[in-house]
Amino acid sequence: MAKEILSKENIDLNVTLSSKEEAVRYTGEILVNKGYVEASYVDKMLERExxxxxxxxxxxxxxxxTEDAKGLVKETGLSVVTIPDGVDFGDGNIVKVLIGIAGKGDEHLEVLSKIAIVLSEEENIQKILDAGSKEEIIALFDEVN
Known part of the structure; x- marks a missing residue:
């Protein structure tokens, strides 16, 4: 049976991160630790940045x-990390919600479209940031079919 794409174990709330690199690594390490990707996928995430x-x-x-990282993906998965204080992604772009993606084959396209639907509503981004539980975040993504 395939793993859940997003489970409670893939979500970390109210994390403090100090740099873009640390943020990307943190998001990627969740995917590595939960068995969605090979460890070297994190380097490919940094390369993408x-x-x-x-x-x-x-x-x-x-x-x-990156595109050439597809072979490092074992299962399609997401990680969600909230950073209430934000982290600078360069050019003054502050990130408070990180969503790490690993997509097997073309599955990432379907996953991306679901994420886009959820994030297209600014209030949903605030709901993710305000979430008191991991279940609230999963419920938000489950609403999109």
Whole structure:
């Protein structure tokens, strides 16, 4: 049976991170530790940031690996990290919600579209930040079918 794409174990609330690199590593390490990706996927996430920032606006970044990192993905998975104090992603872009993605094959496209639907509502970003429990975040993503 395939793993859940987003489970409570993949979510960390109210984390303090001091740099973009630390934020990307933290998000990626959740995916590594939960068995979604090989450890070297985190380096590919950092490589992606060097190519183009994964900052999406509205205090959100969606770190993910480069195209050539696909072979390092064991299972499609997400990690969600909230950083109430924010972390600077460069150019004054402050990130408070990190969503790490690892997609097997083309599954990342479906996952990205779900994330886009949830994040298209600014109030949902605030709901993620204000979440008192990991279940609240899972419920928010489960609403999108």
């Amino acid at each position: 060097e190519l183009t920032s994964t900052f999406m606006g509205n205090n959100v970044a969606i770190p993910h690996g």
